[in-house]
Amino acid sequence: MDTNSFDSGKQDRRRFMADALRTGGVVAMASAGGFLVGRRSEGEPMVWQLDPDRCTACGNCATHCVLDVSAVKCYNCFDMCGFCDVCTGYFEMNYKSLDTAAENQACPTGAIVRKFVEEKSGQRFYEYTIDEPICIGCAKCVEGCALMNGSLYLQIDHQKCLNCNECAIATACPTEAFYRIPQSQSEILKERAAAVYQARGSQTKRVIERDAEQTGTEIDQVKEAEANELLARAERQRVWRASQQKGSDSQEPSFQ
Amino acid sequence: MNQSSSVYKIRIFLVLGALCLSSSVAVGSELIPVPEFTNHDVPITLPSNPDSPIWEWLNVGLLVIALSLASYLAIVSRSRRGLFALAVASLLWFGFARGGCVCAIGAVQNVTLGMFDSSYAIPWTVIAIFVLPLVYTLFFGRTFCAAVCPLGAIQEVVAVRPVRVPSWLDHSLGLVPYIYLGLAILYAATGTAFIICRYDPFVAMFRMSGNVNMLIFGGSILLLGVFIGRPYCRYLCPYGAILGVLSKGSKWHGRIAPETCIQCHLCENSCPYGAIATPTRPIHKSERVKARGRLAKSLLSVPVLIICGVLVGLLLKTPLSKLDADVRLAERIIQEDAGEVEGMTDASEAFRNTGQPTSALIERAIGQRELFGWLGMALGGWVGLVVGVKFVTLSIRRRRVDYEPDRARCVSCARCYWYCPGEHVRQGLVGDVSQLVSIETTGDPR
Numbered sequence: 001m002d003t004n005s006f007d008s009g010k011q012d013r014r015r016f017m018a019d020a021l022r023t024g025g026v027v028a029m030a031s032a033g034g035f036l037v038g039r040r041s042e043g044e045p046m047v048w049q050l051d052p053d054r055c056t057a058c059g060n061c062a063t064h065c066v067l068d069v070s071a072v073k074c075y076n077c078f079d080m081c082g083f084c085d086v087c088t089g090y091f092e093m094n095y096k097s098l099d100t101a102a103e104n105q106a107c108p109t110g111a112i113v114r115k116f117v118e119e120k121s122g123q124r125f126y127e128y129t130i131d132e133p134i135c136i137g138c139a140k141c142v143e144g145c146a147l148m149n150g151s152l153y154l155q156i157d158h159q160k161c162l163n164c165n166e167c168a169i170a171t172a173c174p175t176e177a178f179y180r181i182p183q184s185q186s187e188i189l190k191e192r193a194a195a196v197y198q199a200r201g202s203q204t205k206r207v208i209e210r211d212a213e214q215t216g217t218e219i220d221q222v223k224e225a226e227a228n229e230l231l232a233r234a235e236r237q238r239v240w241r242a243s244q245q246k247g248s249d250s251q252e253p254s255f256q
Numbered sequence: 257m258n259q260s261s262s263v264y265k266i267r268i269f270l271v272l273g274a275l276c277l278s279s280s281v282a283v284g285s286e287l288i289p290v291p292e293f294t295n296h297d298v299p300i301t302l303p304s305n306p307d308s309p310i311w312e313w314l315n316v317g318l319l320v321i322a323l324s325l326a327s328y329l330a331i332v333s334r335s336r337r338g339l340f341a342l343a344v345a346s347l348l349w350f351g352f353a354r355g356g357c358v359c360a361i362g363a364v365q366n367v368t369l370g371m372f373d374s375s376y377a378i379p380w381t382v383i384a385i386f387v388l389p390l391v392y393t394l395f396f397g398r399t400f401c402a403a404v405c406p407l408g409a410i411q412e413v414v415a416v417r418p419v420r421v422p423s424w425l426d427h428s429l430g431l432v433p434y435i436y437l438g439l440a441i442l443y444a445a446t447g448t449a450f451i452i453c454r455y456d457p458f459v460a461m462f463r464m465s466g467n468v469n470m471l472i473f474g475g476s477i478l479l480l481g482v483f484i485g486r487p488y489c490r491y492l493c494p495y496g497a498i499l500g501v502l503s504k505g506s507k508w509h510g511r512i513a514p515e516t517c518i519q520c521h522l523c524e525n526s527c528p529y530g531a532i533a534t535p536t537r538p539i540h541k542s543e544r545v546k547a548r549g550r551l552a553k554s555l556l557s558v559p560v561l562i563i564c565g566v567l568v569g570l571l572l573k574t575p576l577s578k579l580d581a582d583v584r585l586a587e588r589i590i591q592e593d594a595g596e597v598e599g600m601t602d603a604s605e606a607f608r609n610t611g612q613p614t615s616a617l618i619e620r621a622i623g624q625r626e627l628f629g630w631l632g633m634a635l636g637g638w639v640g641l642v643v644g645v646k647f648v649t650l651s652i653r654r655r656r657v658d659y660e661p662d663r664a665r666c667v668s669c670a671r672c673y674w675y676c677p678g679e680h681v682r683q684g685l686v687g688d689v690s691q692l693v694s695i696e697t698t699g700d701p702r
Contacts, residue, residue: 022394127299165362174603186306
């Protein structure tokens with residue numbers, strides 16, 4: 001009898017402790033959750049992206065991604081491209097002739113497609129596009145293009161990226177060029193690319209408005225949407241750069 | 257500096273060459289302008305857009321369903337088969353299909369970073385993935401570990417020949433998750449690294465690609481898991497450490513015997529994770545006094561251990577800060593300048609090309625190292641506390657009359673249920689437990 005009441009008293013104490021722990025746990029979690037939610041109301045998914053302005057074309061992107069073929073791909077910003085015949089991104093430094101033969105190409109997988117556009121005042125212009133599935137993100141072309149306009153740049157292909165919690169390339173990146181950005185932003189442009197998109201967007205807008213005024217017709221909806229998209233992309237960049245400047249007092253080395 | 261100037265020279269050379277070739281280049285501009293084509297639109301490079309976040313929410317929904325189902329299977333229907341099937345399904349979906357990322361274990365770091373870094377926007381889904389298993393554990397025990405976590409599931413599947421780990425080793429290794437948790441929080445809070453993800457043993461398998469070290473590490477844990485039940489969950493998993501503490505106060509928890517325990521001790525051998533607490537034998541009064549003395553000593557040892565931990569933590573400053581990028585870079589630059597090492601790394605070369613003064617970098621690195629000095633002391637104190645609490649819990653004598661699951665360690669895998677004769681009676685397979693245990697109970701079970 002005595003032992004039983006002792007036992008039940010112990011049981012009660014146990015249960016009380018467990019209840020207290022549980023209530024405490026729920027309260028702690030609720031307050032922590034509340035704190036996090038209050039801290040950042042727009043908690044939208046974040047994705048990895050690299051800042052092409054900080055990229056040094058070291059080649060780690062090709063070798064450090066957890067995927068067999070890296071999720072980092074090369075892109076060409078055509079608004080910065082010179083459409084050169086002698087493209088330093090396309091050709092090996094010691095090319096033998098200006099043709100598409102493999103031994104002349106800087107790209108180890110032949111992922112850059114060279115297409116003739118037109119000949120103007122004795123000069124031939126070529127368009128360089130990236131055959132994305134073949135690109136391995138080795139940055140050989142980026143390195144070459146950096147000698148000229150720097151229109152070729154690396155960026156993460158979100159369709160391929162697994163969006164790891166800790167990006168394996170980010171840990172290997174010598175200039176800490178990798179960032180988590182909100183999903184809706186989706187890209188980090190070169191500062192210069194943002195500038196040319198801004199210019200092209202506003203130029204297109206001016207032209208379509210003038211054309212509409214002169215011919216007295218409706219404004220071309222498709223072109224206007226395109227121009228707005230370009231302006232929006234440039235604007236997103238401005239906002240992101242500003243937020244980076246603000247967040248990074250003296251902590252971040254600036255590699256601009 | 258040399259590198260950048262030589263690049264610049266080549267650049268000038270090439271630009272001049274291009275200028276000679278092209279008459280349409282505007283003189284004075286360094287860059288070659290986009291040509292005006294007569295009949296060709298300059299294409300626009302489109303960004304690659306990520307998939308809609310709806311997938312992440314779908315995952316959270318599935319997590320809730322899986323957690324509820326696991327809790328039901330573990331506590332109400334007591335179905336080992338159901339739990340195993342759910343574990344395999346979770347392994348296939350959360351592991352192989354979703355690539356095992358973001359998981360609740362890694363989310364510890366996202367939450368920590370979210371707490372400490374106001375510029376990091378932690379997504380809703382990650383908060384949910386972190387909090388949901390905690391809440392379920394508070395009510396139903398570690399059912400998340402049983403059949404939802406893909407890391408647990410893959411080890412559950414391979415645990416075919418588990419041996420019993422000696423108690424002293426089990427208790428000592430059981431401290432590692434708390435230390436790992438402390439380290440993970442430390443590095444996540446400083447924004448240095450997500451070490452749980454970096455040393456995730458199975459993520460490379462889930463993706464079926466990854467670097468060789470990761471695959472070897474994961475492979476050896478799996479191989480070990482054949483003989484030692486769930487080595488990652490028991491001796492490494494930092495989230496499991498949190499869940500274990502919460503599980504101690506869970507409202508409900510699976511019982512081994514459905515009705516009354518008949519002390520047959522069959523269940524004890526069934527548990528591959530050493531999570532079954534045996535009944536205590538009554539102790540003599542003189543022993544009780546001794547036990548009380550032990551408890552008092554261990555209680556007194558806690559502050560001593562914490563202080564010792566803090567002191568040892570002082571030594572951790574330099575090794576801990578090695579993972580910080582600034583510190584590493586500054587060390588390298590100093591070594592290069594002193595001529596201690598040959599050549600340059602990518603990072604030091606990139607840094608030198610920016611033309612920034614090294615003094616600023618070194619100052620930053622020193623600041624970081626100071627910070628790690630404080631954090632190292634905190635970590636040392638935490639380790640001291642964990643060891644002290646372990647001593648205390650080991651010296652508390654609890655009275656137990658039945659075989660019960662040790663709530664902190666039990667992952668609710670439901671293996672023991674089937675070993676309990678009472679379970680066979682509950683399922684109506686036999687009329688009376690005596691039919692099953694007549695042989696086993698002839699002697700004293702102890």
